[in-house]
Amino acid sequence: MRKAYSFNARGTCTSTGKEIDALCVFFDTKHSMSELVFFDELDESLPQLKTLPDCVVIIADETNLVSLQENWTTSTAQQHIFQQRGMRKNVPFIKSYYFVAWDPTAGLSVKNAHGSGGAAANFTLPIDSFISQGLHGLIDSNPVVQIAPAGHVFRHPSKTVNKLFIQARELATCEVELAFVGRCLAHRLKALTLPQLSTVFIDSMGIYSIVREALTFANSRAVIHSFHSYAELSELSPPTEPYAVVISASTSGGMARTLHSDQRFDDERILTLIDTTRSGRTGNVLIALDDLTPSYRKPMADGTETQIEIFGEHFSSKAKPPRAVTLGMPHEPKPLRKFLTRFGRQGLVNLNTQPAGRLAPRLVCLDSNVVASDTELLTWLKHEIDWRVSVAIDHIIHAGDTGSQTLAEAAANVLQAAKGSAIRPAIISYTDLTDTILNRAKGVLVVHAVAGDGGLLREISRDLREFLTSDVPRHFLAGVGLPQSEETWQRLQQFLVRNPSTREYGFSTWLVLPIGSEGTVNAWQGLSKCAEKAQMELPSVSGVSKSILTQSVDLAVQSIRDADNGFLPTSSGASLSLSDGFLFFGDVFNGTLNDVPESTTYTTVASVLQAARDMKVPANQLKPNGYESVVLSPENFLRFNDNLLQACILRAAHPSELDYSSSPHLSCLMKEFLLKVFSRHDHAYGAASLEFAAALACGRMKLIAEDRNEVQQKALEKLSSGPSALLGLVCLMA
The missing domain is CATH 3.40.50 (Rossmann fold)
Known part of the structure; x- marks a missing residue:
């Protein structure tokens, strides 16, 4: 068992301002130490370093440091052998040897210093900094x-x-x-x-x-x-x-x-x-x-x-290598083609748009007015009310937006016609709900044109529990649902239909397309934070002049700001594009691809990724379990090689699905692909280069450190001659 802890430390000489490397050797002197053991510990510490240090610092308790120094001064032969190890071609690379005492009250202090070959010691040591680096070494090892x-x-x-x-x-x-x-x-x-x-x-x-x-x-x-x-x-x-x-x-x-x-x-x-x-x-x-x-x-x-x-103090992590998933036809959501046919051209507004009547923007936002006027939805609405909605309903509550109000009006007309009554059901916005308005209600229909995870439907349901007794029939109807997952929608249904009465409340949806979770920070917000940090602290990158670095980072920040409702452009400034033949579009947009907004392509990719997470076949499921993580195979970026599709995958995937840092094989494959993308950034093959650089810069995509550094260095070699947004993002990868 070793009786010394050695570590390499680097600091600045407080008297000369020069950078120095030091081999620090801390001796545990609970027991007496012979000169043979002392020099054996020094000899074993030195070969562990890649380069010879400028000095050797011997640290021990003050009461025992005297005996260590006696070993040094009396064993001249051993001392000479050790000093020879610090020489190259008769030049003393190790110039000084220090004996530092550690006292519980006085702290650390240099008690003796010897120069090589009898010369005076050269440096004034930053001892506290060296000790901190010794602690860091324990974290690493x-x-x-x-x-x-x-x-x-x-x-x-x-x-x-x-x-x-x-x-x-x-x-x-x-x-x-x-x-x-x-x-x-x-x-x-x-x-x-x-x-x-x-x-x-x-x-x-x-x-x-x-x-x-x-x-x-x-x-x-x-x-x-x-x-x-x-x-x-x-x-x-x-x-x-x-x-x-x-x-x-x-x-x-x-x-x-x-x-x-x-x-x-x-x-x-x-x-x-x-x-x-x-x-x-x-x-x-x-x-x-x-x-x-x-x-x-x-x-x-x-x-x-x-x-x-985590329970207690113990934890050990042993997992299989990540399983790579390649997207294909088995991952196509069943409702996708119907959704694209009805709303792919004009139903989806720009990404990160604030819906009418809402305080915060939504990443994916479907126009409720377009949904409410859809003829196929209105046909379904009539059949649903005829077959499944209680005849007792005499009040209709809508979600407050114009699309939901329009759908509520259509539902009221169908209900009135179905009952053959001269009295039309009362239509109420959920913001106007009170117990007095509903005190004579015999049945309630709640209508929401476009629901996400159904938070508003839950809120209305809770209000109805306060205003109505549980035996009053109620039915919840959503035109289109865009939840995080199938499970989320199922939990919503369970919450809405269950009640203290002997019967369940009604629940109907025309079309449900899970599109995944935005997480606590979506890709746009993460990139925006990365840009904010870059403005406050310029990255340290070698091989790039400061003026070019500053201009490049400014260009990158501006590109990020300009792409708040879309994607980063190509290196020439053009918008990302999509060609015919996208697997999951099928023949829906044949000849009309120019009419398809970026938000439709993103929603399609997001829904496919979520379908991959929700699917039940373990081999194709994009979902980790307790012993195995899962990532998107680099093959996806070759299979879906249109630049807009690549950008959508990068933005819609969860960061864990782009984390290749635990697989040398997958990290190497991704590295080779990225090297080609950055080297051909001005061609169609590498048109999404800014998106890939942004994913690496903000940490959404992760490689093994050596692979990431190689990608950055080779990209810098090709880009460092002039300022560009791509160069700025590559520099932010540091």
Whole structure:
């Protein structure tokens, strides 16, 4: 077992301003160490580095550092051999050797420094920075951070949902690493070194050994009390004696915030071992993950993933490689051709348009007036009322938009004719509902021309429960349903028809086409956030002049703004296009393809993807399960190679379905395809290059890091000579 923890660190000499590389070797000196063991540890640490460092930094407790330095000075032969390892062609690459003492009160200090060959030491070291990098090395080498498989997220005990699960207990996997982390904890949280400290609160027994090591280092006899995460949090109160609080890990900072704001614990006595960031956090953070890599700053979930509930402190993730799905005829939704025939040319308005009477824009918006005037729908309405609607209905409630009102008027006429009555059913907007209006109602028909997931129908149903007794018949009628999934629509129906009476209420729909979930952030919103970030912080990209980089990013941002209701253009600025022969259009638009709006193509692709998620055949189903993730095969971008179709797939797919980072094979296939797209961006083959670059830049599409870097570097080589929106998006991939 090793008695030293070594890591490479990089920093700036505080006296000269020069960048220096250092080999840091921390010695656990609980037991005596012979000169042979001492030099063996140094010799074993050096070959692990790819390049020779500028200096070697030996770190140990102050009481034991003297014996280590004696080993260095008295064993001249061993010292000479080790120094020779730091030379190339008689040139000393390792220029200095430092002995750093670690004291619980005084902290870290250089006690002795030796230059190579008897010369003076060259540098003034940023010791604290080196120690932080040593902690980062433990994050990289140990299984501390678990990332949920594609299509999954973790649901934490705090109810936070994201892609990360942090196991702080894995930070130290051996005795010497435990000694290092314990000293780092005592160094960062000064409350642990106070002589009068009586109690240390911890949220998990998994970090008991780390906290105990820190207290042993500080010569403290404080008692450690575990409050077991959120179970006993509300019962805690600050003791009168000096105390400290150590939280194992957090992704939201919620526990530290609650302890300070609600339980009144002093934030200077609170420390979280590992958090995703330091920004906006209560108390101290020992390790912030976004200091290691900026990828932790990106959104972690989009709302469409399967949740993995976390209980306790243990979790292990072993999954099969992702299964790739290629779209084809088995994935065509049955109602699609009918939908395209009736509404494909003029029913769908532009993407991200605000429907009449609604506060927020909708990604896919079907004109309710076009639906309400459809002759086939009106024919169906008559037959549905004749066969399925109760004769007792004398009040019709519509959803408030003009299309629903028109459909309600048509339903009233059919009901009046069917009953042969001179009295027409009363027509009411749902915004005007009161108990007095419905106090004499014998039956109610609720009409909605175009329903999404049916949220408004649910709201009306809840109001009717307040205004009517359960034995009053009611029937819910939707012209067209555009829900997230088949399951969503089935749940809506169950909610509407079930009631305390002995009979179910009625429910009718003419056409239902599931189009998938927009998630918490849809593709347009995600790209807009990426553009906002680019304006605040210019990416760091080598090989591109600053002026060209700035102009390119500005062009990319402007392209994103201009495409709020559509897609990014080709590299020449032209709109994306579609040719005849799209599999899922069939012969619906033969000879009239120019009349088809982009929103129709997007809705078609979105419905096909959702049909793939909803289908029951496991081999073709675009849906992950507990042990297997699923992605869209790169073959889809070759099969559907019109640039508009490629853009629609990129925007309509869930991010997890474009996550190739866990499959070297699929990532390589996607890399080869992207290299061709970017190299031929000014040809028809690569006309959707801006869309592919945008998907990579905002994180919707993910490759293995090496593949992503290769795609970016080769694209930069071809594009860096002049400013362009494509170059700007490629730079944002960093």
